[in-house]
Amino acid sequence: MKDCDELKRWQQSLVNHLYWCAISSSSGEEAVAKWTSFSNHVQNIHSHDNVLFPECLHPALDGSRPKKWLKSASTALFKLQRIVSNKYLLKGVAKLSPRHQTSAIEGFHSVILRFAPKNVVFSYRGMLCRLYLASLHFNENGNREQLTSRDGTPAYKIKYPKHKKGKHTIQPLKKKPSYAYVDNLMRVFFDEVLHEPAKFTVELQELNIPDTLCSQFHRPDKQEAVAAYVSRFSH
Template identity: 55%
Template sequence: MNMQLCKYNTFRRHARMFIEPAIVSYWQKSQEGMLQKLHAEEKVIVGGDMRADSPGHSAKFGSYTMMDLKNNKVVDLQLVQSNEVGGSYHMELEGLKRSLELLKERGVTLDCIVTDRHLQIQKFLRESSITQFFDVWHIEKGISKQLEKAAKKKDCEKLRGWVKSIRNHIYWTAATSTTGPERVAKWTSILNHVQDIHSHDDPLFPKCLHPLRIAQYQWKAAGTPAFHKLETILSTKRILKAVAKLSPHHQTSSLESFHAVILRFAPKNVVFPFLGMLCRLYLAALHYNENAERAQATTSTGKPLYKLQFPKARKGECRAKPVKTDPTFCYVANLMDLIFDQVFVDPAPFTQELLKIPIPEDLCSQYERPDREEVISGYATRFNLAAV
């Protein structure tokens, strides 16, 4: 087609000299403005979670995101390489420590932090005297999976009819409670409710709040295999401790949405260098922050727009999802102006800031590199091995 295309080496040279310094500088200025606003607030509620570049415990990169849950903005991103902390399992804790240290340096006062149930995170926050809440969806997802699995067993089929009610009950418990013991009291009341018993011994929640006459459900009798399995799932020590720390208002669903945005900038099936990965994370954060508060789209008559979805997890249940207005890309135009007006003119100050970012050694640097010819001579496949 006789199209003019630059080679990869040319792109990398331009990225190293102009694009990456501009992205880092633009993100740092944007982040500094957000941190100054958080410093002026008395109490800040943040959410934290890590995204790995591959599943399992073989990830190379882990990006820890800290988000202000009141205005739905990404305030910090920390990229951790697995050889910095001795393995991919420890990357999430290291990312959290770095983010908290940055917020402390900027004088941000935390009210609480909402996370998942990562054990290392729980221990660190407990020892640091930082109030922690759990995201409701992460706990509900685990309980729902256990109930669905139990409903496939003999004499437990009727549990499937209660899964949706129990799922709604855990969200209601989190939203209507103010203390941990109250959450536990409301949560455990479901075990009486499924037996058609609506008065409870716990004074924190003495009776159900629904009308006395309700629709006929498949009530469970104590002593049956189905009720025993339900009680085992809902009242374990680990579940009760988690329910006591359910987040009452703010959740980490926005963090999950941001992680989906990262896939558009840094797909998991593509390998990037450390600095290239970091800049792609910054671009994803800039895009997300600019479009975090998009309004719902409407028709020409002002009627809100929705689209119908069939989520895989809901197994055929149709749901309505609001349609947002089209995203904007003002950050792209600002970055282009920065590159052409300042970075091209004098790249030295920008590259100096880029050099301050500590870049860890490659994963292969910890191994001794053998002789090339020896490795090639020892190459063999299962199809051309010599006959024995």
């Protein structure tokens, strides 16, 4: 927006500050206090009214790293304060985890799509089996070690996602995935299932299959539905 170009200088600092609020706080209230202090920090004000975070923890700024401080009553500061103090965002900041992120579960969902793509319809049993396979694959490969070069340096890859608009992101390179769980499944199948299939068949038949979602709704009689539709336009 017009008169807000200077906020670009603070974009990465704001992202870093959000992560720092999560990992350095012992409570949600403390995380919110640290988060809202950013509105003062960008104005070169480092003392705050909140007793949970009365002042910034960085050392005194000597001017060796000049910053483009925001001016009070400026459009850029007003827009930034509206974002930082948004009540819905503050609720989310209070619930930030200091250790865990959603990347693991997002990776698991990506694995599910490989075993059960959304454009294919599966039965309940078929979907359940594919979820089991996705879980086996993810559990075996979710914590793969990072590749290293000959001198032992960790290997990384630079990527340029479209949503970054020209900016880069760093991705650690991992070792190739393992499929040892397939060998275990084949061993169980040939050593146990083929020799005594009745036991597994009974367990499969005893599986409690819930009703379909569409069965929960009432379907009207076709003639009654058509008559009601026609009567709406009879005038």
